[in-house]
Amino acid sequence: MSRPRELPIHMQRNAFDPLPELGEIRRNDGIVRTTSPFGLNTWLVTRYEDVRWVHSDWETFSNTVQADVWAGLEKASAEEKAKRLAGNMIVVDPPDHTRLRRTIAPEFTARRLRRLEPRVVALCEEHLDGLERSGPPADLLRQFAIPVPLLVICELLDVPFADRDYFQRLTAGFLDTSLSSEERMQVQAESLEYIAKFVARNRVEPGDGLLGRMISEHGEEISDAELVGVANLILLAGHETTANMLVLSVLALLRHPDQLDRLRRDPELADTAVEELLRWLSIVHNTTAKVVRRPVQIAGQQVEAGDLVICSLPAANRDPELVERPDELDISRPAPRHVAFGHGPHHCVGAPLARLQLRIALRLLFDRFPGLRLAAEPEFRNGFLTYGLESLPVEW
Structure with missing residues (x-):
């Protein structure tokens, strides 16, 4: 059964904006006690420079702590945990993280993405054709923002487009924080079992998708279980986040017609507009919890070894130390070094693909x-790990 839980303050929003109380924490204390999305007692870090430090210093702030809880594996055996968590770069530190990232990072270089760009354009055009044929009104979330990133992930992983509805159910279920540990564990088991079939097929005959290329280029460095875990993470992290970012970006521009008009008049602003939308929206509420390995001070607060820390990405990206007038959406401002994709060793490896889409x-x-x-x-x-919309009804 699902267990409804009151949302922590850092997961609550006022439309596009974090709650004012979160800004007060950043201004006054910088760090406070809170609860993680999965009910863990943690410290919440809110200032931009502190967030970058926590992300960068993996020797002090380890990513391994939330592995069991994040995957719903608190009651699983050691063997089951190892199987379920293999290849999941979110819950490992260097050097294992470095090894895994090295096998997948080439798939998101500019050269590789140029090969994928025509398909992204084609998928967008196909769904816009469908919108035009069906006519207004339309739900832009269901008819455009969800299917396009999902099909891009299918293209990337070389899995059947016919399975897109199944993929969507898996990703939405796993990111729903109201699910119990048992429910999250079941969702992950389904996803891993499904992807394992494609890994086995590519081991025998490597295809031209991401899995096939990883096997061809790094086959001896990475196990089947790790390949399954890497592909599963791409599915979970690469689809839902991009879909929500896209639909919220459309709404933000419609709510700020001066910014939309500026973008239309000057298409050269596209890259900076995307960066500003990423900063301003910050749809991922927080990073995974990190365990503190040695006593440290964060924002003047003593934090002990063994304590847990999470970082508020919206609070950091709205910090006046990052940009002037941080609560304003301004697509013409020089692209800041935001932390919407994290920072340091765990900076999102798929960020270039998200930006492209x-x-x-x-x-x-x-x-x-x-x-x-x-x-x-x-x-x-x-109530989800990523902020978004239930629907976006539009007409034209």
């Missing part, structure tokens, strides 16, 4: 429907 999808959408507008008030979605 956002840039292409926003351009094609507003070019196709210059009169795009809201058809009804959207409803924001709470």
Whole structure:
């Protein structure tokens, strides 16, 4: 059974904005006691420079602590835990993290992404054609923002497009913090079992997808269980986040017509617009919990070895130390060094692909429907590890 839990303050939003109380914490204390999305007692870090430090110093702040809870494995055997967590770069530190990241990072270089770009354009165009044929009103979330990133992940992993609805259910379920440990464990078991079939197939005959190339280039360095874990992480982290970022970006631009008009008049602003939207929206509420390995002071607060720490990404990205007027959306400001994708060793390896999709999808959408507008008030979605919408009703 699902267990409803009151959302921690850092997971609550006022439409696009973090709660004012979160800004007060950043200004006054910088760090406070709180609860993680999975009920762990932690310290919450809110200031930009402190967040970057915690992300960078893996020898002091280890990522291994939340592995069991994050995957719903508190009651699993040691053998089952090892199997389920293999290849999951989020819950390991260097040198294992470095080894795993080295096998996958080449798949997200500019050269590799140029090969994928025509398919991203084609998938966007196909779904915009569908919107145009069906006519307004339309739910931009269900008819565009969800299917396009999902099909891009299918393309990347070389799995059947026919399984996209199944993929969507898995990702949505795993990121729902109201699910019990047993429910999260079941969702992950389904996902790992499904992906294991493609790993086995690619071991015999490597294809041209990500798994096939990883086996061809790093086959002796990475086990089947790790390949399954890496692919599973890409599925979970690469689809839901991009879908929510895309739909919230569209809403943000519709709510700020001056910014949308500026982008339309100057397409050269596309890259900086994406960076500003990533900073301003910060759809991932927080990083995974990290265990403190030695006594340290954060924002003047003594934190002991064994304590847990999480970082508020929206609070850090709205810190006046990062940009002036941080609560304003300004797509013309020079791209700041935001932490929407994290920072340091665990900086999101798929960030270049997310940026590519956002840039292409926003351009094609507003070019196709210059009169795009809201058809009804959207409803924001709470209780998930990523912030988003329940729907985005539009017309044109």
